[in-house]
Amino acid sequence: MGHARVIRAGRPEDLPAIAALHDASWQEVYRGLLPEDYLGSGARDLLAHKWATMPEAALFVAESGGGLDGFIAVENGDAAYVDALHVAAGARGTGLGRALLARAARQARDWGCAGLWLTLLAGNDPADRFYRALGAVETWRGPDPDFPVPVEAIRLDWSDLSRLIEAG
Template identity: 35%
Template sequence: MLIREGTPADADAIAALHTASWRSAYATLLPSSYLHGPVAEEHRQQWRTRTAALSPGQLLLTAHQDGELHSFVYLRPAADHSVHVDNLHVHPDRVGTGLGRLLLHRGLAWARATYPGRDVVLEVLRGNDRAIVFYERQGGLRTAERPLRLAPDLVVDEIEYTWPAEPVGRQGEDGPEV
């Protein structure tokens, strides 16, 4: 497995994987007309724009095997001074292989090194139970719930997970850890 930083040349492959992941994970959560309609072009435009504007303050890691993209993670600083895991996707045929865990932990390590003292957050759609269990197993703490507008007539609920900058239970530099 080759893990490397993503580039603009990866945009279309990332968009295709992003769309495949959504179609698999959100089949019962989002309308089929959306998943098999505008979402593919939305993702293509999104990733062409994002990869063209990558900066050292962002991280896009891709995992490839035999020339095919199997997973990616994208992190960026957020306006609230956290680091946002904006996307973490594994090809539906590769879910459960450890790729998501590997890329998430590499992303968390990058965030701590690049933005020390900042929490890392991500959002997941309510009902995406497999992802929810995964994020909780990886130490994410449920910190918020809110509606998310994906399209003018499409609103779904999302759950926010946080990996705190300081370990939970830490009482200070000289205090005991709980």
């Protein structure tokens, strides 16, 4: 019998596991989308620095008896910004991504945000399909200023938080 999955607020002691999951996800999903040399030391250094301290964003983690299954970081704004959403390879296809997005949408609603948005790399087709199936609409496409290497990003927005909340 498996362990029940819990989504809870992230804590400082979660940061090493979050950094490791974030890096593992990038290594798998972004291979072929980002240069190999960047995925090596550049990405690892960036993520180690990113997760060295607690973010100002609301951070939620999903865990089961096997450890960290996924996480989401969401920032307050007119529309809340999903800074990161990553699910461990073994937990994909279980509804965890939907549940984490629903948790972020509830947080955005509690903050009084008008919607939720995120960016993803062009070519990350599984994530693109996943988000669009949950009602995301493309509102921008262009060079991603957050990467030190040239990549194209897609902005996806949800104006209906209730749809995301219900989907989770």
